[in-house]
Amino acid sequence: MVLEKSSVPFFGTAEQKKRLMAVISEHKDEKGALMPILQKAQDIYGYLPIEVQQIIADEMDIPLEKVYGVVTFYAQFSTHPKGRYRISVCLGTACYVKGSGDIFNRLVERLGINGGEITPDGKFSLDACRCIGACGLAPVMTINDDVYGRLTVDDVDRILDKYN
Amino acid sequence: MIRTIEQLNAVKEKSAEVVSTRVNKIDRGYKDVLVCGGTGCTSSGSAKLIKILEDEIKKNGIEEKINIVKTGCFGLCVLGPIMMVYPEGTFYSKVEAGQIPQIVESHLKNGVPVKEFLYSETVNGDEIGTLDDTSFYKKQHRVALRNCGVINPEHIEEYIARDGYQAIYKVLTSMTPDDVIQTLLDSGLRGRGGGGFPTGLKWKFAKASVNEQKYVCCNADEGDPGAFMDRSVLEGDPHAVIEAMEIAGFAIGANQGYIYVRAEYPIAVERLEIAIKQAEEEGLLGDDIFGTGFSFHIGLRLGAGAFVCGEETALMTSIEGNRGEPRPRPPFPAVKGLFEKPTILNNVETYANVCQIILNGAQWFAGMGTEKSKGTKVFALGGKIRNTGLVEVPMGTTLREVIEEIGGGIPNGKKFKAAQTGGPSGGCIPPEHLDVPIDYDNLIFIGSMMGSGGLIVMDEDNCMVDIAKFFLDFTVDESCGKCTACRIGTKRLYEILTKITEGKGTLEDLDKLEELCYYIKENALCGLGQTAPNPVLSTLRYFRDEYIAHVVDKRCPAGVCKELLTIRILPEKCKGCSLCSRKCPVNAISGKIGSPYVVDHSKCLKCGVCMANCKFNAIVMD
Numbered sequence: 001m002v003l004e005k006s007s008v009p010f011f012g013t014a015e016q017k018k019r020l021m022a023v024i025s026e027h028k029d030e031k032g033a034l035m036p037i038l039q040k041a042q043d044i045y046g047y048l049p050i051e052v053q054q055i056i057a058d059e060m061d062i063p064l065e066k067v068y069g070v071v072t073f074y075a076q077f078s079t080h081p082k083g084r085y086r087i088s089v090c091l092g093t094a095c096y097v098k099g100s101g102d103i104f105n106r107l108v109e110r111l112g113i114n115g116g117e118i119t120p121d122g123k124f125s126l127d128a129c130r131c132i133g134a135c136g137l138a139p140v141m142t143i144n145d146d147v148y149g150r151l152t153v154d155d156v157d158r159i160l161d162k163y164n
Numbered sequence: 165m166i167r168t169i170e171q172l173n174a175v176k177e178k179s180a181e182v183v184s185t186r187v188n189k190i191d192r193g194y195k196d197v198l199v200c201g202g203t204g205c206t207s208s209g210s211a212k213l214i215k216i217l218e219d220e221i222k223k224n225g226i227e228e229k230i231n232i233v234k235t236g237c238f239g240l241c242v243l244g245p246i247m248m249v250y251p252e253g254t255f256y257s258k259v260e261a262g263q264i265p266q267i268v269e270s271h272l273k274n275g276v277p278v279k280e281f282l283y284s285e286t287v288n289g290d291e292i293g294t295l296d297d298t299s300f301y302k303k304q305h306r307v308a309l310r311n312c313g314v315i316n317p318e319h320i321e322e323y324i325a326r327d328g329y330q331a332i333y334k335v336l337t338s339m340t341p342d343d344v345i346q347t348l349l350d351s352g353l354r355g356r357g358g359g360g361f362p363t364g365l366k367w368k369f370a371k372a373s374v375n376e377q378k379y380v381c382c383n384a385d386e387g388d389p390g391a392f393m394d395r396s397v398l399e400g401d402p403h404a405v406i407e408a409m410e411i412a413g414f415a416i417g418a419n420q421g422y423i424y425v426r427a428e429y430p431i432a433v434e435r436l437e438i439a440i441k442q443a444e445e446e447g448l449l450g451d452d453i454f455g456t457g458f459s460f461h462i463g464l465r466l467g468a469g470a471f472v473c474g475e476e477t478a479l480m481t482s483i484e485g486n487r488g489e490p491r492p493r494p495p496f497p498a499v500k501g502l503f504e505k506p507t508i509l510n511n512v513e514t515y516a517n518v519c520q521i522i523l524n525g526a527q528w529f530a531g532m533g534t535e536k537s538k539g540t541k542v543f544a545l546g547g548k549i550r551n552t553g554l555v556e557v558p559m560g561t562t563l564r565e566v567i568e569e570i571g572g573g574i575p576n577g578k579k580f581k582a583a584q585t586g587g588p589s590g591g592c593i594p595p596e597h598l599d600v601p602i603d604y605d606n607l608i609f610i611g612s613m614m615g616s617g618g619l620i621v622m623d624e625d626n627c628m629v630d631i632a633k634f635f636l637d638f639t640v641d642e643s644c645g646k647c648t649a650c651r652i653g654t655k656r657l658y659e660i661l662t663k664i665t666e667g668k669g670t671l672e673d674l675d676k677l678e679e680l681c682y683y684i685k686e687n688a689l690c691g692l693g694q695t696a697p698n699p700v701l702s703t704l705r706y707f708r709d710e711y712i713a714h715v716v717d718k719r720c721p722a723g724v725c726k727e728l729l730t731i732r733i734l735p736e737k738c739k740g741c742s743l744c745s746r747k748c749p750v751n752a753i754s755g756k757i758g759s760p761y762v763v764d765h766s767k768c769l770k771c772g773v774c775m776a777n778c779k780f781n782a783i784v785m786d
Contacts, residue, residue: 032465032484034485070487073487073489075468075469076427077468092389093389093635094389094547096634097631098547129428131428134203134204136241136552137204137241138546138552140207
């Protein structure tokens with residue numbers, strides 16, 4: 001199911017593979033190495049397509065289903081690519097009681113995608129997250145590393161226009 | 165390298181003088197400018213401010229006279245970015261880039277604070293107060309947060325200046341493991357992650373397990389939405405956690421520790437990495453600490469966004485590199501934990517108290533709080549409250565004091581409806597219980613729980629059924645799926661709540677909800693599942709009238725549940741022009757020309773065509 005979302009074919013470069021192999025050989029013999037390796041692999045590729053999971057399984061000599069099981073368990077791992085602009089709306093309690101649900105719905109409407117999806121041009125991806133800890137600025141959303149706080153629904157249009 | 169107490173004290177003396185400008189407000193001919201570098205203030209732009217501050221200071225040629233310190237969280241996040249100037253202790257709030265040149269020239273160079281940029285509560289005519297004079301800080305008592313917003317967490321010397329690594333020295337040279345455990349037992353310290361299990365007892369069990377390899381873990385996977393106590397400790401005082409883990413290692417006989425920290429906390433992760441490296445370089449972490457033969461190492465493990473990993477057995481399964489699913493207990497971790505070895509797991513805030521207890525004694529700590537809950541508790545105040553931020557108060561303080569005095573009350577003249585503690589595992593506390601002294605047992609008695617310390621305030625505009633649904637949405641999403649009671653039970657709860665918020669619920673549904681809640685509580689495998697029904701149960705208990713309004717009257721009193729809103733024509737504004745009646749696609753509006761029209765709710769589709777066409781704004785949806 002989750003894999004179907006990845007409509008973009010996988011293009012890994014030799015350089016990326018070299019970095020991944022270095023990460024694997026660095027951590028391979030540590031106890032509980034799979035998580036740190038997956039985290040670094042996601043840093044390298046931006047996401048964890050089945051091809052990357054296969055390399056990790058082969059190199060660590062563990063079954064692919066074990067790797068896949070761990071990848072799909074944790075919200076932070078993604079099996080599909082993210083947009084150039086990664087939008088994340090905080091739906092933690094402090095933001096929710098201050099109306100972040102409306103902010104999220106407005107983005108769904110504007111971008112025409114649901115949470116966890118990416119626009120067809122690969123520009124925006126939208127996710128709901130649980131508390132980034134900037135509760136003093138609630139409701140909050142982030143676009144890549146920029147934080148936007150004390151939002152109203154009307155701010156959404158203005159902010160999106162900045163990226164168009 | 166620090167190998168002896170003399171060397172440690174030499175560093176302490178030297179750096180104590182450096183921090184005395186801000187700690188003791190001693191004028192030593194230069195100023196300390198403290199800028200909050202916690203997540204809250206960084207999000208509101210404090211990193212950029214530091215850059216501008218540096219440029220301006222250079223421009224004014226006063227680099228020699230100014231010491232910029234990037235600290236951890238001051239607590240008053242809503243006023244960020246925050247900047248303090250010492251030795252005076254003046255408090256600039258919501259600092260903007262454009263204000264910096266004036267602050268630098270007038271205050272830092274010429275010694276005249278810029279009153280209009282100071283936090284208004286600290287300015288009284290010509291008198292300028294400090295942070296301690298504000299109503300937000302007056303009632304607070306900082307133990308776990310004592311160094312947050314005071315020291316630069318990236319400089320180990322500043323931690324040493326504040327008695328850092330004295331506790332581990334004391335433990336290694338003058339105490340036995342049993343002494344340490346007894347001190348903790350006497351102090352009455354209970355786990356700050358939510359459960360409230362006595363910390364000393366946990367350590368005692370782990371010590372009693374015989375095994376050559378044991379582990380000390382730190383739970384920094386703070387997953388409650390709206391809670392950020394642990395993050396602030398890690399960002400503001402990471403060494404306090406490291407030192408406490410060493411003490412735990414000595415007490416139970418472990419030489420390896422792991423800190424499991426949320427990857428969503430990049431600043432905390434970075435500060436921890438720096439702190440571990442500095443402690444290792446100084447010989448205060450690693451092999452043969454203080455030449456006593458005791459060795460202790462710490463590894464960092466990053467979480468990957470799974471709430472259930474805050475549960476102790478799930479956390480250990482995750483460190484082992486697996487899906488973070490909980491395991492049945494017994495065996496308890498103290499017998500068989502991480503990698504099947506005896507393990508203790510404590511929360512960040514629990515560790516943050518340990519060194520202070522060792523240095524000041526069990527009696528000092530037991531002197532604070534209530535009969536069964538000792539010490540202080542940190543709360544993350546959020547939601548509909550004026551002073552959003554981090555507060556630390558003695559156990560036994562009432563919710564009313566925290567919300568109305570420290571938190572400054574509800575903004576916009578709205579009425580308080582409920583305080584939510586304990587996150588998705590907790591409950592909503594109604595106004596009639598505001599005067600209950602906060603401690604572990606009282607909160608459970610009134611149907612909530614301490615949890616890790618998130619405290620979200622809700623006002624009359626929040627619908628309690630919607631809030632219960634919000635938490636169930638969270639639990640459904642975060643349920644690991646291992647046990648049926650939680651995997652399917654929470655989903656069913658969510659569906660019934662959705663039905664109610666859509667106006668399709670019946671009174672029978674309320675009974676079904678309650679029955680299912682108790683079933684899940686009894687049968688779920690881990691703490692996440694067992695406590696998942698709490699938000700439903702507590703809202704049913706205290707806000708049943710709101711549920712009844714949704715079910716019987718098909719009405720949402722707070723005006724939140726969209727499906728329950730109705731279209732009304734305001735008779736005082738309606739001119740009786742009949743336009744709405746003609747535009748309505750289902751003929752739901754009728755009346756006589758010249759007098760106010762009315763909506764037939766049995767026919768109305770709430771499409772809003774009438775509202776869009778009315779020229780007199782006489783039609784509302786509420």
